[in-house]
Amino acid sequence: MKAARIILPVIAALCLVAASAPGWRWALPEGVAPPAVPADNPMTQARVELGRRLFYYADLSADGTLSCANCHVQRHAFADSVATRGGVDGSSGRRNAPGLANVGWLTPLTFADPGATTLEVQAVTPVFGTHPVEMGMAGREGELVARLARDRCYRSQFARAFPASGGRIDFTGVARALAAFQRTLVSYGSAYDKGRMTAEQRAGQALFQRDCAACHSGPHFTDLAFHRIAAADPAASDQGLFEKSVREADRGRFRTPSLRNAALTAP
Numbered sequence: 001m002k003a004a005r006i007i008l009p010v011i012a013a014l015c016l017v018a019a020s021a022p023g024w025r026w027a028l029p030e031g032v033a034p035p036a037v038p039a040d041n042p043m044t045q046a047r048v049e050l051g052r053r054l055f056y057y058a059d060l061s062a063d064g065t066l067s068c069a070n071c072h073v074q075r076h077a078f079a080d081s082v083a084t085r086g087g088v089d090g091s092s093g094r095r096n097a098p099g100l101a102n103v104g105w106l107t108p109l110t111f112a113d114p115g116a117t118t119l120e121v122q123a124v125t126p127v128f129g130t131h132p133v134e135m136g137m138a139g140r141e142g143e144l145v146a147r148l149a150r151d152r153c154y155r156s157q158f159a160r161a162f163p164a165s166g167g168r169i170d171f172t173g174v175a176r177a178l179a180a181f182q183r184t185l186v187s188y189g190s191a192y193d194k195g196r197m198t199a200e201q202r203a204g205q206a207l208f209q210r211d212c213a214a215c216h217s218g219p220h221f222t223d224l225a226f227h228r229i230a231a232a233d234p235a236a237s238d239q240g241l242f243e244k245s246v247r248e249a250d251r252g253r254f255r256t257p258s259l260r261n262a263a264l265t266a267p
């Protein structure tokens with residue numbers, strides 16, 4: 001009996017190690033390679049679960065009223081049902097929230113920011129961005145960390161998600177968890193993916209191939225490049241890529257959006 005008592009904790013410790021070891025199961029269709037995952041943010045169940053909570057709860061917004069999921073609505077393929085949505089300060093939004101299906105495979109992210117190369121980097125913008133203000137936490141990172149650290153559930157979730165740092169709660173961890181969760185938003189179940197299209201759908205595909213696929217190319221229907229699809233207008237309130245690059249040639253250029261689940265992402 002005594003021996004068994006000593007052995008049992010050892011076995012339990014081994015099990016914990018095995019459970020958090022690399023080897024996330026992607027459950028992708030045959031032939032689909034997993035998205036690139038930064039070496040410092042390996043996928044684990046604990047990170048995905050923490051990321052899901054951070055995505056759906058409004059804890060990352062200044063007044064606790066706005067979550068990622070308010071603008072990225074699951075039943076709209078994680079897009080919004082309105083053209084633009086204002087931030088917590090009452091200001092108006094500027095752009096339409098894109099869907100997030102298969103977002104793990106997209107880089108750069110957003111309509112006009114070549115610097116948003118990973119989901120970890122992109123997560124900074126909705127929380128701390130000022131043009132537009134969305135979640136309104138600019139300059140309040142310390143307050144955000146303190147808020148999460150007060151919550152027992154977050155403390156234990158960070159501990160499970162980031163055991164190597166002793167469960168440190170900081171925005172790097174928030175961004176990593178959000179990224180891990182978003183990499184699980186996978187969509188490969190359409191009639192197109194299964195090669196089960198109707199005659200009408202195949203006719204549409206031929207037209208799409210002719211008129212649209214130059215930009216909406218590949219498995220996510222985007223070439224991930226910046227294009228101008230309307231005449232550049234220096235008076236327009238949104239100058240697209242120009243706002244980041246300040247190159248005249250970039251006025252009115254936007255990254256081709258994915259058309260995954262496009263039937264659900266209007267307007």
Ligand code: HEC
Nearest residue numbers: 067068071085086095096097098109110111112126134178
């Ligand atoms: C107020 C609405 C709003 C909130 C809140 C919001 N987003 Fe967004 N999201 C947008 C809009 C609008 C865009 C497009 C922005 C742009 O292109 O400049 C966007 C773009 C994105 C993209 C890029 C998708 C692509 O196809 O490139 C990701 C990823 C994303 N958001 C994740 C998040 C996460 C994670 C949160 C929470 C931390 C969040 N968003 C909160 C409105 C919102």
Ligand code: HEC
Nearest residue numbers: 098208211212214215216227229254255256257262265267
């Ligand atoms: C020259 C590149 C280019 C071509 C060709 C092109 N698009 Fe686009 N498409 C874009 C860009 C860039 C945007 C985003 C800019 C914007 O919305 O103003 C966009 C936006 C869209 C959207 C909105 C997606 C959303 O979720 O809001 C749809 C739908 C769409 N295109 C379908 C098509 C179809 C159908 C065709 C062919 C008839 C086509 N596009 C041809 C570049 C292109």
